[in-house]
Amino acid sequence: MIHAENLSVSYDDVDALADVDLDVDEGEFVTVVGPSGCGKTTLLRTIGGLQEPTTGTVTVDGDPPEVAQSAARLGFVFQDHTLLPWKSAVENVTFLRRMAGKDPDPAGARDLLTTTGLDGFEDARPSELSGGMKQRVAIARAVHLGADVLLMDEPFGELDEITRDEMGVEILRLWRKNRKTVVFVTHSVPEAVFLGDRCLVVAADGDADPAANGSPGRIVAEFDIDLSRPRDESVFGSETFGAQVARVRGALHGDT
């Protein structure tokens, strides 16, 4: 579904990302984990066509990202919920679909809000919603758009730990239903392991603080997550989960 080859991105004199080759299958849930400033957000933005690659190519279902954008096949969820403060939850969900030039489907938007646990909050403004609820609306907005690919950039990064775990379970439930292709960027190793079929570890060479020396981020390791699905909170206590988290942590700290 997503294919990237020899991808590198540099802005001004900073090399953000280098030598990335990536394939994501249709319906696959891939997580990308790495420290802040390692280039994982840049990778996601490049896949989604918000960032031009300096070298290399990306295709989504065989097309360049720009084509996928025009066809509303890419659903972004950002760390910032990016809801419009003057619109209600349901208006925010339908808004992006309208902007993409697709037929409006307010009934579908309301159903979706109900299934994401926002029953009764359809007409509330973002200011009346909690952080977790706002992200639920943002996720519903991406799903309602009808995108095949969900590109999620630390969507739970600003939520508290407990809400975060709940949202993880929630997103897996939604994914089981809709079977979208998901690329999910996070700096939380447990989150990356819990959610993903596969987990990519992105880090910059050598230095522990890549943002400072400007060395580009690369995919330094890749793990298939051997946890059965469907997964829920009970996974967190399991031995396999702990072992997987330890392996990913090890790769992040360079003990491969």
Add this chain to the structure above:
Amino acid sequence: MSVADRVPLPDATLPLAGLVVAVACWWAVTVAFAVPPFLLPSPAAVLARLVGNPELYLTNAVETLRKILVGGAAGVTAGFTLAVLVTTIPLLRRALYPYLVAARVLPKIAVAPVFLIYFGVGFETAVLFVALVVFFPVVVGTAAGLSRTPDAHLDLLRSVDADPLRTFLSVRLPHALPDVFAGLKQAVTLSVVGAVVAEWILSNDGLGALILAASENVQVDVMLAALAVLLPIGLGLYGGVLLCQRAVTWG
């Protein structure tokens, strides 16, 4: 939108009481100290002027209002248009914006005599002056507001290849409205000042011209009567902008 009930109108009782007390004091002072009317006429004398020749004040008020409305509309249109251009064309922004901000410091009143030389006395010159005075707060407010759209919102719209006009109307403009209205509120106040100054220097009619003529004849009662008419005009216009704001903005 149910915004109207969120910004309550201030309770009018106390301010009205204040006004009544102030006018009563004014009256009492003129009576108690037998102040000569050419220094400070009593409220009754001012009211007598208004009632005695309502057409004079009405026709001049209409003239002043025309200048405010025509000049204001022109200034707002020009300011808004330039703000949109400046915020959509980065080159233009870098070239012009610093001057637009800096020009706010320039007292526009000082430009009136220059207008007199270039354009002469007349309605059009006065309108042009009002437009100039209104232009700056509108362009700066609107440009500031239009620059305020969060990058992530623009990314979101880019991610579905939304067309620029839709992006402007549904995201950029609503995000800008609080600043646009801040600019408009400044502009509406300045437009009244601009019209009066224009009527002193660039035009021979309107309440400004009436005040100037009355001043030359030491007719303080006429001056105060003209001011009494000018005040509700200014308040009414400001109130109109507030009502528009409440109708279209959020939170």
